[in-house]
Amino acid sequence: MNTRFLDACNQRPTDAVPIWMMRQAGRYMSEYRALRKKYSILEMIKTPELAVEVTLQPANAFDIDAAIIFADILPPLEGMGLELTFEKGVGPVIHNPIRTPADIAALTQPDPRESLSFTLKAIALTRRELAGRIPLIGFSGAPFTLASYAIEGGSSRNYIIAKSLMYGEPQAWHALMEKLSILVGEYLFAQAEAGAQVLQLFDSWVGALSPADYREYVLPHSARAIARAKEAGVPVIHFGTNTGGMLPLIKEAGGDVIGVDWRIEMADARKILGADVAMQGNLDPVTLFAPSEVLKRRAAAIIDPMRGHPGFIFNLGHGLHKETSPEKVAELVDFVHKYSK
């Protein structure tokens, strides 16, 4: 039983720095591409046996210290009445995006035990398959990231539609964020019930906001979701990108572990966050395209300032890119373990 990752989440000392990678199950692996030839992304997510298989692919291929359930941040929106598809070359599309207070009032408040039962079942099955070898992470998109997707209808460069609603219809915005935060909190709680040993909240897009907007329009809702998740009694990782200027607010919203991207030095992030919270990060995923010498140098520079601070999890600053070489992933995992021992 490898407890490095759980120990680090709880700020207990570890024999080596634990490592896992966001989007560690995905298109860069030939095993994944082989399955994707037969099934769509949503089929893979919604068929528990397939989700288990994909979740285990990186756990079998690399010496990583945690598995993360194969799922996506957007299916929770389906249970609210939004129509989601994944379009080739475009990515996820919401076909009936939210644009008015009436749209928001019409959204249902689904019970994730029903609307997302496939992922809960996949978690229970994966725990059984892992048999305690490494811990399993459950996750959810955060209220702001989900709201942006639901309003914009897809990915966005500037978030003009989402922010216009946020500024212009604050009551409706807060009603939407409350619905989302209840869903996210319940979903995370249910994942822990189903067997997830750590929960990660992904606020991938929150870096589009100023700190003042985050405080006013987002923080209370992320805090509500995290507080509910915490009632399950497992550690929560709170991750966002482009959050270097608002780390104290991210910490205030909650989380036992704060995840940071590569746009800030870990030593600087630790100074801002203080020693009473664990940290996860923060290699630029594109560094995996660099020669080994550069990759190792950059990884070492992340590990060195964290020595003597229990509560550090090595990860990328964002998800693995599909063009990444699996050999480089293996090399990084082994280097982080050996170098930090």
Added chain:
Amino acid sequence: MNTRFLDACNQRPTDAVPIWMMRQAGRYMSEYRALRKKYSILEMIKTPELAVEVTLQPANAFDIDAAIIFADILPPLEGMGLELTFEKGVGPVIHNPIRTPADIAALTQPDPRESLSFTLKAIALTRRELAGRIPLIGFSGAPFTLASYAIEGGSSRNYIIAKSLMYGEPQAWHALMEKLSILVGEYLFAQAEAGAQVLQLFDSWVGALSPADYREYVLPHSARAIARAKEAGVPVIHFGTNTGGMLPLIKEAGGDVIGVDWRIEMADARKILGADVAMQGNLDPVTLFAPSEVLKRRAAAIIDPMRGHPGFIFNLGHGLHKETSPEKVAELVDFVHKYSK
């Protein structure tokens, strides 16, 4: 003669906070759209009389404290041998992107007085038209932003091609960045010679890098360009987005004024940068889509912590969006002046 902007660049007290806006000449103005019906973007940039007209449009419409010459960051690449077009719905495209050390060795080192004479002429003409009413800003893209465009061939989400060359072929990368920094430095110097009273270096994409990568692969080259520009004896503004985690390095590279985006509070940025440099920023451009009450509240929260610090220029954290209402722009300009008086 309105000297507020120049005074703030030089950290001298002003009667009110000066304001101008990045991309203040552009599609959100009906005057601009009327011209764009007749001419392409490159025609407008390369015909000095048209560039003058566009530059003056916002200066005539709003009570702004500076004009910025209408140009684009990419034409300097044309003089090096790269083929640039603007494609509808896509944006700028480089048709022969740089991919190998041989490509980099083949790039010429153009004299911007020849290859960019149209912009230099437009600057001289605009100065005459402005007749001292407000100062004129000249600008250039920074070496990293230009290199990324030249390598990727267009805009990029992940900069995998550019960073792979940077990591994998460091000698060729530094040779490219040296050529670009010489071009950028000479171009900025020549703009000051032609009449630009302040120069801004736009490193719009530099926030894609970790601080460690910025220090190793970019800083010396931006520093070289800024040092050459400074020989012209005018203030230099050094601007980037997503730079909250590397502001000390941006300052180290140079600039009398550091421009920051909205992802960090001005008070925090000032604490990091110190009092010996002027600052420019940092309203989220999407706040211009908010109701007046929210817009004014956010603008006030930027101005308040800068009171008593001479050397502050109000600006957006990035360029104006084309969907912005000109009425809101006028409202912001007037509010900043009145509120800061």
